[in-house]
Amino acid sequence: MITRLSTKFMNITISTMCKSNQIAKAETVLIDGIKLGLNPDIITYNTLIDGYCRFVGIDAAYNILNRMKEAGINPDVVSYNSLSSGAVRKCLLQKSLDLFDEMLQSGIRPDVWSYNILMHCYFRLGKPEEANGVFRDIFERGEIYPSMASYNVMINGLCKNGYVNNALMLFRNLRRRGFVPEVLTYNAMINGLCKARRLADARRVLNEFCDFGFEPNAITYTTVMKCCFRCGRLEQGLEILSEMRRKGFTFDGFAYCTVVAALVKTGRIEEADEIAEKMMSNGLVPDLASYNTMINLFCRQGRFDEALRLVDEIEKQGMKCDQYTHTIIIHGLCKDGNFEGAEKHLDYMNTLGFGFNLVAFNSILDCLGKAGDIDKAVKVFDSMEVKDSFTYTSLLHNLCRAKKFRIASKLLVASIEDGFQILRATQRAVIDGLTTSGLVYEARKVKLKIQRARLVH
Structure with missing residues (x-):
């Protein structure tokens, strides 16, 4: 009894070390435990496999199977599920399929998680037919029943592979099969419909979401709002924004910048400026994509000093401007007719170590031509390394x-x-x-x- 409890304590310690990426210390705990006469069990090794998969590599994790066999412990379905899942996370999709086959050849019966990982792997490989075949196989065997996670994998995978109608049919049949959709399920379905630009269906599913007592989160609303803007339904998108405000959602920088970008594209600069100021006054710290949206807004208004101030602010936040940030400024200067300023900023980019910026050169070339300075445009064309x-x-x-x-x-x-x-x-x-x-x-x-x-x- 004392040994079993001590092994359990050792497993808890190893698990804590593995979760905090202290694999070497976890191994030390195992060695010390064996020296003290504690016998590691299947949980010990499965914990190590999961830790190695996450922080070291699949090959190192796979080698633990040999250590298990040397200790007289046979790997189980959890061992292989951890390895397969780790392979999928590292995008080693074929490796995951090979591990599933090896598990079958070893006489280990897959559980529902094994099938979920296999379906996810097939979807990632762009093989929805094979994933659907695995899903049908679960039903036909009758030994294992699909879980809610199985349906989430199917709905998400079908949407990402362009089979939105099939995903919607599966979603509609969930309650008939005794399952209650989760927030994750609704978000996956709404995201799939939005990417397919099926705004009406996405709004319908969102309303159902609320009717069944669920609380859509900011991601759900932002997804639908962005779809509205993509479909040219600006007013509907702004209605979603108002609904988010009424329900007391805390906006992140992405939600604000989605609105700002849509308003800028449709020429509603004053409204975009108001939203941007509200974002800053709420104390939100934008990410780089948000800063780029703000810089684009300032450049379109000809407020280049403020745009450059934001570039300095990005550096103060510990972030680095990307090539897109500088391209926005160069394009704005060109549109404003300040070609000298655009060329100086292009030279400044070179001092920062950026490579040849084709988009920026194309912008200078096009704006010079439209401004009537065709001879200079030809010179820029001749100087370009890439076209x-x-x-x-x-x-x-x-x-x-x-x-x-x-x-x-x-x-x-x-x-x-x-x-x-x-x-x-x-x-x-x-x-x-x-x-x-x-x-x-x-x-x-x-x-x-x-x-x-x-x-x-």
């Missing part, structure tokens, strides 16, 4: 606006021969420009060269 289809399309469009159709035609042919996808409308603009300028023969030659280049690619 994409947008680079060529933008310059071609602006060359046509400047009536420089011959230069545009040479560039068009060269870009298509190099395999870039140029918009058909841009191609027509170049050819029509040559024709209306009296260069009919050159227009025909360009058409022929384009046709040949298409055959090659």
Whole structure:
């Protein structure tokens, strides 16, 4: 009795060490325990397997199976479930499938968690048919019954793989099968419907959520609100925001910035500014994505000093601006006609160790062309290390606006021969420009060269 209780105490100590990422100390506790005459049991080793999976690696965790066998303890279903789950977390999906097969070959019967992990693995691999086959297998065997977690895995996996209708049918049948959907279930279903832009269905499920006595959290509301904005239903999105306020939800930076971004995109700058000020006055510490949204708002208003102040604030918060942050500022300066400032900020980016910024160069190129400085735009184009289809399309469009159709035609042919996808409308603009300028023969030659280049690619 004393030994069993002591082993239990040793297991609790090892578990505490493993959860706090002190694997070496956990191993020391095990060694000391064995020296004192304590016999480790299956729980001891399964605890170590889980700790190694989380903090060391799957191979190291798998080696514990051999240590178990040497100690005369056979691995059980929990041992393999921990290994399989750890493999999925590390994105070693094939390894997880191999472990499931090894478990079967060892004569260990899978439990419902084994099947849940297997289904999750298949969904992550983009094999929803196989996952559905495993789910059906649970029913057909009749030995193991699916849990609520099984349905959550299925609903979430089906939504993420584009089978939203199937997920909704399964969701509707839950109560008939004796299950009550959890908050996690509703959130997965609502998120899937929102990503499929099925706003009406998402709102319906959200209302059901409340009718059954559940309290949607801020994530639920923010998901639906973002869907409203994506679908162009700005007023509905703002209604969701008002509902969140009425119910006393504490907004995070993501919720506020979702609203600000939507208002900025629709040109409602004053309202966006009010929401942004409210966010700051509530003492919320934004994350980098939130700061980027605020910087975008200030740049669109021409408030570059405030945008740069936020860049300094990001550094004070211990965060680092990413390439997107600086690109927003460069684009804003270009739109404002301050090309000198944009180029200086681009040079500043280089001093920070950022690589070639294609998006920023494309912005400078496009804005120079639209401002009528086509010669400088061409110089920027020639200086670019990397170009994409947008680079060529933008310059071609602006060359046509400047009536420089011959230069545009040479560039068009060269870009298509190099395999870039140029918009058909841009191609027509170049050819029509040559024709209306009296260069009919050159227009025909360009058409022929384009046709040949298409055959090659």
